[in-house]
Amino acid sequence: MTDTTLVTGATNAPAKPATRPARPHFSSGPCAKPPGWDASKLNAEVLGRSHRSKLGKQRLQYCIDLMREMLALPDTHRIGIVPGSDTGAFEMAMWTMLGARDVTCLAWESFGEGWVTDAVKQLNLEPTVHxxxxxxxxDLDKVDWSSDVLFTWNGTTSGVRVPDGEWIAADREGLSFADATSAVFAYDLPWDKIDVATFSWQKVLGGEGAHGVLILGPRAVERLENHTPAWPLPKVFRLVSKGKLAEGVFKGETINTPSMLAVEDAIFALEWAKSIGGARGLIARSDANAAALDKIVAERDWLGHLAVDKGIRSRTSVCLTVEGADEAFIKAMAGLLEKEGAAFDVAGYRDAPAGLRIWCGATVDTADIAALGPWLDWAYAEVKASA
Incomplete structure (x- = not known):
């Protein structure tokens, strides 16, 4: 049973709920802004200034320092702000480091498939693909760690994540490349098992798009300094100068011009994260949101999880199945919710099976997840009645 009031009559359809989520932003990227966010709260002092000015470099370095602090990232790992969101960061890693040894790609959703396409069609490699x-x-046990391994930690388009880092060999010969854009700040990541990680501020932090973050462990730096790719590298991908890592990139000296407005927005989110307990606070909020959505699903026989196994189910980009729904049904359902201001951008990814996708990252309030349930009932009944 749900707490939705029923309209009397033959259809027994749920009434339009009286209460809407206060912040109906459930998009999986860009995601909801942090609670209390307002553009007027951003530090505007650096706007209109060069990113290479003393102030610009200070703010970029401060942003990097905050990320390191919030992630409790070891000193062995470097953090760089790079162009092109998570996609740009991951492709930068592929273009600069692959080709030194065999490659294995893991693909269980659209972005993982995208890295397969890049490896095969753009870099002319012959990866082993699982x-x-x-x-x-x-089957993660089949991964050969003598090769470089590319995988998505948390599949934003499938709602599936790797269970942990235990499957990553401690004595691996190859590098581990983790597209962790929907995982960073939502899970306790084992940095000793990750050689390369990428993410975007637009996910768990609720920041803006356009910029990616590249995290390199010591083995990745060694690869960069000792391997010359067989293909040409565009300027925005170049991380090495005269055979040595371009250290400036990891001290706020970006390769190209960043949006200082986006940087200030990320700083706001990171300072908010610090105020609620850092990464632990962010993880707790994501967990609470996922639990609230689990409760909604459990109470409805027409809703289900695309990832049936809870041990590999995302706690950020949660993908749901809807009984009897096709793409048109989901589009109509999401359209009704948006029109009512009850939920924005909840249709599943275009390449995924027809269904809903609800972002449960830390910037979403648990009360808003709970308030979403009756609205899902209403929209489902409305579309079903008109079908």
């Missing part, structure tokens, strides 16, 4: 359908993982 695939799984949406909602599942390939």
């Amino acid at each position: 695939r799984a359908d949406y909602g599942q993982l390939p």
Whole structure:
């Protein structure tokens, strides 16, 4: 049973709920802004100034320092702000480091498949590919760690994550490349198992897009300094100068011009994160949101999780199945919710099976997840009645 009032009559359809989520932003990227966010609260002092000015470099370095502090990242790992959001960061890693040894790609959703395409069609590599359908993982025990391994830690488009880092070999010969854009700040990541990680501020931090973050462990730096790719590198991908890592990139000296407004927005989010307990506070909020959505799903026989196995189910980008729904049904349902101001951008990813996708990252309030349930009932009944 749900707490939705029913309209009397033959259809027994749920009434339009009286209460809407206060912040109906459930998009999986860009995601909800942090609670209390307002553009007027951003530090505007650096706007209109060069990113290479003393002030500009200070703010970029401060942003990097905050990320290191919030992630409790070891000193062995470097953090750089790079162009092109998470996609740009991951492609930068691929273009600069692959080709030194065999490559293995894991693909269980659209972005993982994108890295396969890059490896095969753009870099002319012949990777070993382990695939799984949406909602599942390939057999991680079959991964050969003598090769470089590319994988998505948390599949934003499938709602599937790797269970932990235990499957990553401690004595690996190859590098581990983790596209962790929907995982960083939402899970306790084992940095000793990650050689390369990428993410974007637009996910768990609720920041703006356009910029990515590249995290390099010592083995990745060694690869960069000792491997010359067989293909040409565009300027925005170049991390090495005269055979040595371009250290400035990891001290706020970006390769190209960043948006200082986006940087200040990220700083706001990171300072908010610090105020609620850092990464632990962010993880706790994501966990609470996922639990609230789990409760909604459990109470409705027409809703389900695309990732049936809870051990690999995302706690950020949660993908749901809707009984009897096709793409048109989901589009109509999401359109009704948006029109009512009850939920924005909840249709599943275009390449995924038809369903809903609800972002449960830390910037969403648990009360808003709970308030979403009756609205899902209403929209489902409305579309079903008109079908």
